[in-house]
Structures are given as C-alpha cells and as structure tokens.
Amino acid sequence: MVVSNTLLNEHSSLIMVCPITNTDKSHPFHVNLDDSTSVKGVILADQAKMLNVRARDARFVEKCLEYIWMEAIEIIKNFL
DSSP: OOOOOOHHHHHSSSSEOOOSSSSSOOOEEEEETTTSSSOSSSEEEEEEEEEETTEEEEEEOOOOOOHHHHHHHHHHHHHH
C-alpha cells in the first residue's frame, strides 16, 4: 500500500509503501483489510519502506479507503 504523498509520488520513482501479506499474526501494528477492499490480507504498517516502483514494475490495483489509510498512517507516525 502506498503511504507517501502525491508530491513525492509524482516526482520520484521512489515511493513509501507498506507491504500487504495474507499471514495475520494479530500484531498491534498491522491493519486488517476488510470486505470493502478487493485486496485481502493485512497491511504491515511497521514495515514501511522506500521502493523504486519503476524497477519493480509496480502497478495500481485499487484505491485504499480513507479510514484504512489513516489507520496505517497513524501507526507509522507513532514510530517517528
């Protein structure tokens, strides 16, 4: 899931992302994706990292719902 802002995303091939996995370990820093998204799994908000999306041939799947995105951002902000 992309967590960096539009300014960075539009001007750099590096963007900040949180990986999504299907393994749910009920960790307090993970955000569950519910039935409102086509992507299923858990966002690993404690593993935010910068990735080169061009080198990885990344593609858009779906827009994240605001409440899910905000939950992940709050977790990331608490680490800073």
